[in-house]
Amino acid sequence: MPSPSDRVLPRCLLCSMHCAVGAKDDGLGHVGTVYPADLGVERGACVRALTAARLLGAPERFFEARQADEPALAADVIQQISHALKNAEGAEVAVIADLNRPMEGVTALAELCRKVGARFGVFAPPEDLPLVRAGVTGCPPFARIAECDQLFVVGDPFSTHPAIAAYMRDVQFGARGNRIVCVDAANGRTARGADTAILVPPAKLAAFMAAAAVSLGVDSVRESLGGLSAERICDQMGLDREQIGAWGQMREAKAPGIILSNSVGRYSHPGAVSAIVGEIASAVGCPRWPLLTASNSYALPYLRERYGALSSGEVLEVANSGAIELLLVVGWDPSAVLPERFWRGLADKCETVCWAGSIDSPFAQVADIVLPLALAWEEKGTVLDAAGKPAAFEPWLAKPAPVLDTAALADGLAFASGLGKIEAPGFETVGTPRVASEAVSERILEAPEPASGEAIVVGAPEPHGYGGGIPLGVSRWQRRLAGEEAALVTADLAREVGLEASGLLKVSDQTEFTVPYRLDGGAGRVVAMPAHWGALRELLQWQEAGGALEPAPALVQIEKCE
Amino acid sequence: MTQDTEQAVATQVAQQRKLVLDTARCIGCKSCAAACFYGHVDTPALHYEEAADSVAMPAVCRQCKEAPCVEACPNEAMYVDEAGIVRRSRVRCTGCRSCALACPFGVINAETIRMQVAKCDLCADRTPEGMLPRCVAVCPSEALRFLELVEGAPQAGYTLVSGRTLHRSR
Numbered sequence: 157m158p159s160p161s162d163r164v165l166p167r168c169l170l171c172s173m174h175c176a177v178g179a180k181d182d183g184l185g186h187v188g189t190v191y192p193a194d195l196g197v198e199r200g201a202c203v204r205a206l207t208a209a210r211l212l213g214a215p216e217r218f219f220e221a222r223q224a225d226e227p228a229l230a231a232d233v234i235q236q237i238s239h240a241l242k243n244a245e246g247a248e249v250a251v252i253a254d255l256n257r258p259m260e261g262v263t264a265l266a267e268l269c270r271k272v273g274a275r276f277g278v279f280a281p282p283e284d285l286p287l288v289r290a291g292v293t294g295c296p297p298f299a300r301i302a303e304c305d306q307l308f309v310v311g312d313p314f315s316t317h318p319a320i321a322a323y324m325r326d327v328q329f330g331a332r333g334n335r336i337v338c339v340d341a342a343n344g345r346t347a348r349g350a351d352t353a354i355l356v357p358p359a360k361l362a363a364f365m366a367a368a369a370v371s372l373g374v375d376s377v378r379e380s381l382g383g384l385s386a387e388r389i390c391d392q393m394g395l396d397r398e399q400i401g402a403w404g405q406m407r408e409a410k411a412p413g414i415i416l417s418n419s420v421g422r423y424s425h426p427g428a429v430s431a432i433v434g435e436i437a438s439a440v441g442c443p444r445w446p447l448l449t450a451s452n453s454y455a456l457p458y459l460r461e462r463y464g465a466l467s468s469g470e471v472l473e474v475a476n477s478g479a480i481e482l483l484l485v486v487g488w489d490p491s492a493v494l495p496e497r498f499w500r501g502l503a504d505k506c507e508t509v510c511w512a513g514s515i516d517s518p519f520a521q522v523a524d525i526v527l528p529l530a531l532a533w534e535e536k537g538t539v540l541d542a543a544g545k546p547a548a549f550e551p552w553l554a555k556p557a558p559v560l561d562t563a564a565l566a567d568g569l570a571f572a573s574g575l576g577k578i579e580a581p582g583f584e585t586v587g588t589p590r591v592a593s594e595a596v597s598e599r600i601l602e603a604p605e606p607a608s609g610e611a612i613v614v615g616a617p618e619p620h621g622y623g624g625g626i627p628l629g630v631s632r633w634q635r636r637l638a639g640e641e642a643a644l645v646t647a648d649l650a651r652e653v654g655l656e657a658s659g660l661l662k663v664s665d666q667t668e669f670t671v672p673y674r675l676d677g678g679a680g681r682v683v684a685m686p687a688h689w690g691a692l693r694e695l696l697q698w699q700e701a702g703g704a705l706e707p708a709p710a711l712v713q714i715e716k717c718e
Numbered sequence: 719m720t721q722d723t724e725q726a727v728a729t730q731v732a733q734q735r736k737l738v739l740d741t742a743r744c745i746g747c748k749s750c751a752a753a754c755f756y757g758h759v760d761t762p763a764l765h766y767e768e769a770a771d772s773v774a775m776p777a778v779c780r781q782c783k784e785a786p787c788v789e790a791c792p793n794e795a796m797y798v799d800e801a802g803i804v805r806r807s808r809v810r811c812t813g814c815r816s817c818a819l820a821c822p823f824g825v826i827n828a829e830t831i832r833m834q835v836a837k838c839d840l841c842a843d844r845t846p847e848g849m850l851p852r853c854v855a856v857c858p859s860e861a862l863r864f865l866e867l868v869e870g871a872p873q874a875g876y877t878l879v880s881g882r883t884l885h886r887s888r
Contacts, residue, residue: 318747321859325743345746 211531212553216516218528219558230560231568233525237510238572240482246273250471250480253562254487255280255459256450258537258549261562263580265486266463268566271575275480276463277471279488282707283316283418284453285467290430290595292416292437292446293454295542300443302326306409307336310365310433311417312344315617317447320415337402339364341422341614341709342644343678354399357680358614358709359603362425363393365432366600368403374439377432380596392601406440414444420687421615421696421707424603427595435596451539462581469705472498481507486562487529491519494705495694512565527565530555535562604711606681611649613663613695614709616684644676644684652681653716660717665695665710670717683714735864737840737851741775743861750776750853750862754838757852763838764853765827776853776862777825779804779838787837790820796837806837 221230241249253265255278262278269276280288287293301307301323313320327334328351338350341358356364369377371386378384390397406412416433423429430446437444448454459465472490475483476498483506490499502509503522511523514531534555538546555561560568570578606612643663645655655661658674663683669691676684685692697710746766754764766776785804788796795810796817806817817837818826827836841851845864849855854864 314745314747318745318749318858321743321745321747325745325859325861329742349745 222526234568235572238569241272241573244481248481249274251484252277252468252471255452256532257487257562258535260537264563264566264578267578267580268570277466277468279468280453281449283449286426286430287446288456289427290434292434295445296443298323304411304413305334306412309338309415311419312346312617313415313417314345316417342684343676352402355678358612359424360393361423362428362600365429367400369432369436371400371404374435376435412442416446419617424708425600426706428600431595448542454540454544478505484510486512489517489519491517528559530559530561611681611683611714612709613683613712615687617687643671643673645673646678646682649681650675662715662717664713667694735866738863740861743859744775745859749856753852753856763836779825786820787817790816803840805839
C-alpha cells in the first residue's frame with residue numbers, strides 16, 4: 157500500500173483542504189468535488205462527508221415555505237420579500253449569506269444588496285475568522301508534511317481535521333522517526349499522540365505562543381509586546397520557561413513545519429495565535445498549514461473589499477439594535493453556532509425575519525418566514541480552496557424539486573424586485589493580502605486566573621460536522637459522530653472540587669448548566685466541552701470587537717452535583 | 719473470465735485478507751464507527767473503546783478460526799462461512815448475548831438492537847466485489863488496513879505471528 161505522502165491529492169472542496177474526499181482531478185488541472193451519487197463510502201471519506209451524506213436524507217428537512225407557521229408558496233413569499241426590499245430604505249434591509257455556498261450564489265446576493273442599498277453580511281465559521289484576519293489562509297499540500305523532520309502543532313488537528321492524520325503519523329512512524337511537538341489548551345487527541353505535549357492554561361495560550369516567537373527571534377512579535385523578552389513574558393504569565401525550550405528546537409531542525417488547528421473556544425485571543433504562527437513561519441522560513449473548516453473562507457477579504465461585506469456578527473449587532481426592518485438569513489443557522497442572546501431577540505427587534513434554511517432548528521421558530529433551501533452539497537457552482545483557486549463543485553445529489561438554491565433565490569428576488577437578472581462578476585482573481593499582525597498586542601498578557609470553585613471552559617474539538625451552520629444535534633447519527641458525550645475535567649480540578657471518575661457537574665456563568673463529565677489528563681482548572689454542545693456556546697467568551705465574534709475561553713463557576 | 723469465476727476469485731482474495739489495526743496510527747477519530755453505523759443502518763457492529771487516557775482503538779472482530787462465539791451460541795445463529803468469516807444469522811439470533819459474553823476480545827457489543835446482537839461481517843456486501851470494508855475505507859490515518867498476510871513473512875510493513883498478533887516491521 158503506498159504511503160499517503162506518495163500520493164498527490166487534489167484539494168477537496170468540502171473544507172478546502174488537500175484530501176481525497178470525493179475530490180477528482182481530470183488530469184488537466186480541473187479539480188471538482190464529486191461524491192458518489194449513491195452516497196457510498198470510499199477511501200478517505202471524512203466525518204464531515206459522512207455527516208453531509210446523512211444530512212441529505214435527514215427527516216427534519218424543509219420542503220415547503222412557511223409564513224407565520226402556516227404553509228405558503230415559495231413564489232408568493234419571494235414576492236413578498238421583494239416588496240419589502242423595494243419599500244424599505246436600503247439600510248433597513250440586511251442579508252446574511254453562508255460563505256460555504258458556491259460563490260455564484262454568494263456574489264449574486266451581494267450584487268442584489270448593492271443594487272437595493274441593503275447591508276450584506278457573510279457567515280464564515282468562527283474557527284476560520286482568526287486565520288483569515290491574520291492572513292494565513294494559504295495552505296500547502298498536506299503531502300509536504302511528510303518532508304518535515306519536526307512538526308510543531310498548535311491545537312488538535314487529529315480532531316478537527318482527521319484527514320491530516322495519515323501524513324502526521326508518517327512523520328512519526330516513517331523510517332526517519334521524526335517528532336511531533338504539540339501545544340494545546342486541553343489534553344486532546346493530538347496531544348495524546350504527540351511525542352512532546354505541552355499543555356498551557358487556556359487563557360495563556362496566546363502569551364505562550366508569543367514567548368515562543370520571541371525566543372525564536374521573531375522581532376515583529378517582540379515589538380508588538382513592547383520589547384519584552386521570552387523570560388519576562390513567562391514570568392509575568394506564570395508560564396514554564398522550559399516548555400518554551402521545546403519550541404526553541406525549531407531553529408535547530410532541518411525541516412520544521414507548523415500545523416495550526418483552529419478549534420472553537422480553544423485559544424485565548426485566537427486572532428493573535430494565528431498571527432503569531434504566521435510570523436514564526438515567516439521568520440523561520442518554514443511551511444505552515446493553517447486548517448480551515450469551510451471552503452471560500454479565502455474570499456472573505458475580497459467580499460469585504462468589493463461589496464463592503466460585513467461579518468455576520470456585525471449585521472446581527474445592528475439587527476439587535478433595532479435598526480433593521482427586514483433580515484434575510486440564507487443558508488446558515490445562527491442557532492447552531494451562536495449563543496441565544498445573539499439571535500433569540502431578533503423577532504422582536506426586526507419587523508420581518510426570513511430564513512432560507514434546510515433543517516428544522518430553534519431559529520426556524522424565531523423566523524417569521526421560512527424558505528426551503530438546498531443543502532450545500534446539492535448546489536452546483538464554484539468554490540474556492542485554501543489557496544484561493546476556483547474549482548467546480550458538482551452536487552452530490554440533485555436538489556429536491558421544491559427547494560431553492562442560493563443563486564436561484566437571488567435571481568428570484570431580483571426578478572420580483574424588477575431588477576432583472578443579476579450578473580455577478582467572476583472571481584478568478586480573488587486574493588487574500590497578507591495583513592499586519594495587529595492582533596498581537598499587550599492584551600494577550602492579561603489572563604484570568606481561576607480561583608477555588610472556578611474553572612476555564614474551552615471547546616473540545618470533535619470531528620467536524622459543519623454544514624452551513626447545521627447543528628450536530630439534529631439526529632442520533634450525528635450525536636454518534638460527535639463522539640464524546642461528556643465534558644472532560646482535569647485531574648487538578650476534580651481533586652479540588654471532590655469529583656468522582658464521572659458524574660454530573662454544575663457549570664455556571666450568566667446561565668447555569670448541568671453537564672455529564674469524566675476525568676481526563678492535563679493540568680490546571682480546565683473543563684473541555686464538546687464543540688457541538690449548546691451549553692459551550694453560551695459559556696464561551698465571545699469577543700465582540702469588530703463584530704467578529706471570536707470565541708475564546710471563559711471563566712466559569714463549577715460545582716459538584718449531588 | 720466469466721462473472722462466476724470473477725466472483726470466486728474476489729471471494730478468494732477476501733478470504734486471504736485480514737482486517738488489522740495499527741494502534742500506533744489510530745488517532746481516535748471514530749470515523750470507523752461512524753462509517754459502520756452509516757453502512758449497517760442502525761446495527762453497527764464496530765464500536766470504539768477508550769481506556770486509561772492513552773489507549774483508544776476500534777474493537778474489530780478478529781474472525782477467529784475456532785470462534786468461542788460460535789461455540790457459545792445456543793441457537794446456532796453464529797457460524798463460520800466458507801470464506802472464514804464469522805457470521806450471525808438474523809433469523810436465528812434471539813439477542814441472548816451469549817456470543818458477547820464468550821468473545822475473549824470483547825468486540826461483540828452486548829447491546830442488542832431489535833433483540834439482535836450486531837456482528838461484523840467484514841462488509842459482506844463490499845469485500846466480495848473487491849472493495850474495502852467500510853471502516854477501512856474511511857480510516858484517515860490508515861490505522862485500519864485490510865491486508866494479505868502470510869504467517870511469519872513481513873508484508874506491507876507488518877509481520878503476522880501465531881496467526882493473530884501483528885508486529886510492525888521496522
